Amino acid sequence: MTEQQTIDIARLPVMGEAAQQSYPTATLYVVATPIGNVTDITLRALHLLALADVVACEDTRKTGALLQRFGLSKQTIAAHMHNEREVADKIVERLRGGQRVALVSDAGTPAVSDPGARIVDAVREAGLNVVPLPGPSAAITALSASGLVNDRFHFVGFLPAKTKQREAALSALVRETSTLVLYEAPHRIVECVEGLLAVFEPTRQVVFARELSKLFEEVHRCPLSEALGWVKADQHRERGEFVVLVEGAVLATD
Numbered sequence: 001m002t003e004q005q006t007i008d009i010a011r012l013p014v015m016g017e018a019a020q021q022s023y024p025t026a027t028l029y030v031v032a033t034p035i036g037n038v039t040d041i042t043l044r045a046l047h048l049l050a051l052a053d054v055v056a057c058e059d060t061r062k063t064g065a066l067l068q069r070f071g072l073s074k075q076t077i078a079a080h081m082h083n084e085r086e087v088a089d090k091i092v093e094r095l096r097g098g099q100r101v102a103l104v105s106d107a108g109t110p111a112v113s114d115p116g117a118r119i120v121d122a123v124r125e126a127g128l129n130v131v132p133l134p135g136p137s138a139a140i141t142a143l144s145a146s147g148l149v150n151d152r153f154h155f156v157g158f159l160p161a162k163t164k165q166r167e168a169a170l171s172a173l174v175r176e177t178s179t180l181v182l183y184e185a186p187h188r189i190v191e192c193v194e195g196l197l198a199v200f201e202p203t204r205q206v207v208f209a210r211e212l213s214k215l216f217e218e219v220h221r222c223p224l225s226e227a228l229g230w231v232k233a234d235q236h237r238e239r240g241e242f243v244v245l246v247e248g249a250v251l252a253t254d
């Protein structure tokens with residue numbers, strides 16, 4: 001066994017590199033933030049957040065608390081699904097005034113099953129600069145640990161909440177050969193699995209990526225036929241956040 005090493009992050013020479021990069025003014029920065037473990041934030045995200053004139057975010061309290069954990073105190077403005085259009089105009093104004101505006105969501109990558117796309121669209125329409133800062137995304141994190149060997153995936157995101165619409169949405173995907181990537185709200189995981197069982201063959205592999213990067217993280221893979229049993233085996237599984245992956249269809253060739 002090799003000797004274990006520890007890292008003193010503050011002393012790493014690479015820390016300075018994020019600061020030396022150029023962060024132009026009059027730019028919207030789309031910044032990914034952690035999906036659970038706060039230390040998954042990137043060095044570049046921290047530098048940019050420290051530099052930003054204002055942070056546009058879904059929930060000012062949540063983002064305020066995140067910033068505080070890194071010793072940052074910033075002006076925040078609410079940018080959620082109910083006010084995206086109006087706030088987009090305000091952001092465009094600020095950018096025209098030469099500000100750096102950071103856009104974050106509550107968790108992960110903004111504009112992916114999260115608000116943000118309308119703001120980015122308005123900023124682009126206005127001919128202004130948009131720079132993405134990559135980082136955590138629940139979908140990509142789940143795929144990376146799934147072992148489902150497929151170079152293609154189909155991002156479905158959230159299924160409709162109502163049973164009929166949910167099954168219709170799934171039926172439309174039954175011949176899709178790419179791995180399907182679903183997001184599911186904590187309280188609907190049983191309905192999600194029931195919907196899958198109603199539509200897909202029970203032999204399809206499914207992967208449940210639950211509470212990624214958090215204390216009770218689980219990544220479980222099984223045939224669909226065993227999925228409901230797994231979800232119901234522990235009452236905690238009906239809470240927590242889930243990404244559900246479904247193996248793509250294997251179509252008969254003749």
Ligand code: SAM
Nearest residue numbers: 035108109114137138183184211212241242243
């Ligand atoms: N923008 C985010 C991203 O980049 O992944 C997704 C935000 S979306 C509103 C929230 C959904 O993402 C959750 O319902 C769940 O499906 C998934 N999710 C977010 N964090 C997660 C985590 N830590 N573990 C598993 N799934 C997560």
